[in-house]
Amino acid sequence: MQPNLNVVTSELIEWLRAYSRERINSATIDERRCFPPYLVLDLGNRGILGMLASRKYGGLGLGHVEASRVLEQLAAIDTTICTFAIVNNYLGIRPIERHASDALKSELMPLLATGRELAAFALTEPGAGSNPRAMESRADNVGVDRWKLYGHKQWIGSAQWSGVLNVFVREGASHAMGGHVVRQGTPGLRMGPEAPTMGMRGMIQNSITLDGVLSTRGSRLGAEGQGLVVAQDAMSFTRLAIGAMCVGAIRRCAQFAVRYADRRQIATGRLLHNPVALAKLGRITASAHALDRLVYRMAAQADAGHDVPIEGLAACKIAAPELMWTATDDLLQLLGGRGYIESSGVPQLMRDARVFRIFEGPTETMEAFLGARLMGNSSSLARLISETLSYPQLLPRLEELAHEVQQASERLAEPLASGSIHWGQARAGRLATWAILQAAIAGDSANVSSSESRRALAWVESHVQRELRSLRGAPEDASYLDAAGILDLVNTYERQIGDMTQNLPPMESGLDPWLLPRARPTPVATEQAPAASLPVHSAPSSQHRAAAPIGNSISGAEIRNWLTRWLANRLRLPVSDIDVSRSFADQGLDSLMALELTRALSGQLDVELDETVLWEAPTIDSLVVSLSGGANGSSPNTLQKPASAPGADVEAELRKLEAELSIRKR
DSSP states (O other): OOOOHHHHHHHHHHHHHHHHHHHOOHHHHHHHTSOOHHHHHHHHHTTGGGTTSOGGGTOOOOOHHHHHHHHHHHHHHOHHHHHHHHIIIIIIIHHHHHHSOHHHHHHHHHHHHTTSSOEEEEOOBTTBSSOGGGOOOEEEEEETTEEEEEEEEEEEETTTTOSEEEEEEEETTTTEEEEEEEETTOTTEEEEEEOOOSSOTTSOEEEEEEEEEEEEGGGEESSTTOHHHHHHHHHHHHHHHHHHHHHHHHHHHHHHHHHHHTTOEETTEEGGGOHHHHHHHHHHHHHHHHHHHHHHHHHHHHHTTOOOOHHHHHHHHHHHHHHHHHHHHHHHHHHTHHHHSGGGSHHHHHHHHHHTTTTTSOHHHHHHHHHHHHHTTOHHHHHIIIIISOOGGGHHHHHHHHHHHHHHHHTOOTTTGGGHHHHHHHHHHHHHHHHHHHHHHHTOTTTTTSHHHHHHHHHHHHHHHHHHHHHHSSOGGGGOOOHHHHHHHHHTHHHHHOOOOOOSOOOOOSOOGGGSOOOOOOOOOSSOOOGGGSOSSOOOOSOOBOOOOOTTTSOHHHHHHHHHHHHHHHHTOOGGGOOTTSBTTTTTOOHHHHHHHHHHHHHHHTBOBOTTHHHHSOBHHHHHHHHTTTTTTOOOTTBOOOOOOTTHHHHHHHHHHHHHHHHHOO
């Protein structure tokens, strides 16, 4: 007999409320940047880390409506804990349960659904954030149904804590995206350092490196080349979850605001009666109701087994974080100095809130996507309004909005006119979001007559009118400059404020060199990554001539240009971003890359360079001077040295270790 999920959810919410009073200290989690171990175990034991997973795997088997109720409650308690649960349920478990092989599901799902192991989602790369099509990580076929994964991923929530990572890479001749499940501890998978984030401090974010990670047919997510479908499904429903989380956080803001305003006496009387305060409270509560209607109607559509139009989920992602940010800012302003004090909890809430405007698709990217659908007369968008939200009378209004944006785009002057399509899509996306919120309220026949719905509907309509007035008014481009003008102007600021780059090194980290094992020769690799992963210049040859002055045969400018291009290629940066006066470590070079650079440079110069060369010359400029032999053209002291006196090998080993530590520190 299936349990009553409504009862299960209500009991879970009551448990969360009691548990938060006795066992959660958000300030401590935030300060220590870590969850207490019992918290993860308790959430797993109660099923919260697998609440959407099927009951046959040990999950709660909740639907989207019930899961949204739990997330709303969790967010009112702590938005970091709520995000942690969202990542595991929607980005970790969902791709595996829906797209992995039966054997892999049988192996992993019982662990993930009960919180015995965590799962993470590795999509973002240094050059591929909101545009996953720009990713460079790849899968190279090395046999029948066998691939090796290469690449680098960053800002992966829970990565270092997770036993399982859903990794997305380019594969095949078409370079379509593929999905692969990678277990922690797999050879070739390396965890990068933790990224200390502005908010969400209790949850770890770190990079991962894939260096020949073996994947087989049994560890795939979906068919070959179908990774984008898998990733988009997970991200789309994560956006619904973010919407539910924001509903809870906004309602928590309203609670704090009213508690304070009902006590605070100001010059005009009680703050709660002040019209400015009432305007803020009205905005916070109206946004909570409008977002509530959109989120729960989308969730109900999914639970009914119907397709959820992607535009509705995009609107959740646009509206929810923006409304949550506004509510948090209104709360802080209303509380004044009390809101700025850490003990109020508001600064932590604001730090957490800020990430969702960029997480899972920045607002601007999502607005451009939704705007393109509006301008393109998307049938899916029309179906969302008329069928999913049951408000077909809004369809003529959508056409009017698209027409208004088109007219405004045609009136643009330079520098915006050359990008009028992108400008128009962004503005249309904002209008479409408010229109979808309007339909979510007005099409809800069960609640549309309530005073709260009428008030929220009027508030949404006021925003639509404000956007239209902006489109019809004075052109926005009067104060804009083109890219060249902006660059020229801001470059002049150095005269006013200088270049305030701070060069004081960070706190010392890593083991004392005297406590490390002795350095050993690096073994020759038996299998190299494919040529596409190597630097643009050739690797060093196995034979090098004896050390000799090189300043007369290769100019310093040639060495500088080669180093700049090598670094730009290896770090995946524009050449213009490479600063010849900054240290290699500051520009992103770690100890392994330093060895790689030294060997590649040895091959280019056809000399044997000492491995401590980057320790003695830590910038491009200083390295060029050293390799060119200085002003007198003498043999550079960084070339391979002759046999040393007894005891010199110890000093050389220590210098190598110090060099490696120095480059590793950042």
